[in-house]
Amino acid sequence: MRFIIRDNAEAASAYVANYIVDRINHFAPTPAHPFVLGLPTGSTPLGVYKRLVEKYKAGEVSFENVVTFNMDEYIGIPRDHPESYHSFMWKHFFSHVNIHPSNVHILDGNAPNLEAECVEYEAKIQAAGGIDLFLAGMGEDGHLAFNEPGSSLASRTRVKTLAYGTILANSRFFGDDLEKVPKMALTVGVQTVLEAREIVVLALGARKAIALQRCVEQGVNHMWTLSAVQLHPHSMIVCDEDATLELQVKTVKYFKDIEQVAQAQGFEQILPSKVRTGPATVPTTIVTDEFPASTIHSPQPTTSRLLRATPATEYPVRSRSPSPDLSAPRRHLRPVSPPAGNESAEFTEGTEYTTVLSRSPTPDFVPDRMASRIGDPSLLRRSTPNPERQRPRSPGLPNSAPLMNGIKA
């Protein structure tokens, strides 16, 4: 993951706008091979949209062959409501550039069948060839689009109920009246974003500092859904100095050093050509048994396939025996013809199984305290969680007497 820090919001927004223009121009989109751009709303991208419009007007970029997909939309407010994301996008961006209205895609929060709307949206993304670059902002709680804390990292476009913190944060757009803020929205999923060929996140201001710290310095976490961009092979976060307030000095210094070293060496970190030009195939998550071969040349975010939950039907369903007695005989599956010398072979697809009775409990009920693996009886006692209670009483020795390594008793 690249991490670009600029002195202030203007410089960070300019960096992102220049980057997008550069990507579109290098891609050289045509009607048959358009550049597909994912877009956010919120106050954060306003500076980017302003600069993109300026660059369009200056003749530096054309949106003639750009197709867009917005991240999200409120449910239940009219499309022409001043705070709908439809209104936002046309007001701040689309009305000012040469994009074809038919190339603009924004979820319809008033669709008669919201679930169908979400399914169709994913299909449209696929039909467009997948998203080349997904621009994103970040919620104060680290949400990506409207993927609130606790969202599945394998999620796709769907209906979401907004978290109270988001309603509170967005109430500033609704006259600070919490009642006027929609409580639900349609949003692309985390997985939808991860399947873009490239992700660019913009984070501005001190109010994003905690979320940025969680997403950059801590692990991938469903409670800070933007952290999932760490799994993407071509993701970049661009922020201003204020947004770095909660980061460690060494983190900030390291990422600044990376940029300086690259500049001193006379190169920029560039994207593999397949990502820059867009491959013929649409990136999708493929679930295979093999561990994916990681390669920076693959336009597909291979790591995200690790996030896919495996359908429960792919494995034998554990018998729900009502018997709490672990020593009682239990039923389990065993291959009809087990491999030679391996009677306890694991379940393998395509193998014929028979039900057998045994006294072994299913694996997750094995009360293995490791101590049972140690042969020496004195060590065995010492290895139990509470040796004082479990040692045999010795005549003349008080119960509370300490043991010397648990061996002398």
Ligand SMILES: N[C@@H]1[C@@H](O)[C@H](O)[C@@H](COP(=O)(O)O)O[C@@H]1O
């Ligand atoms: N659904 C949007 C997000 O996509 C956006 O990132 C967030 C941040 O908004 P702002 O940029 O105003 O802080 O707002 C909303 O919740």
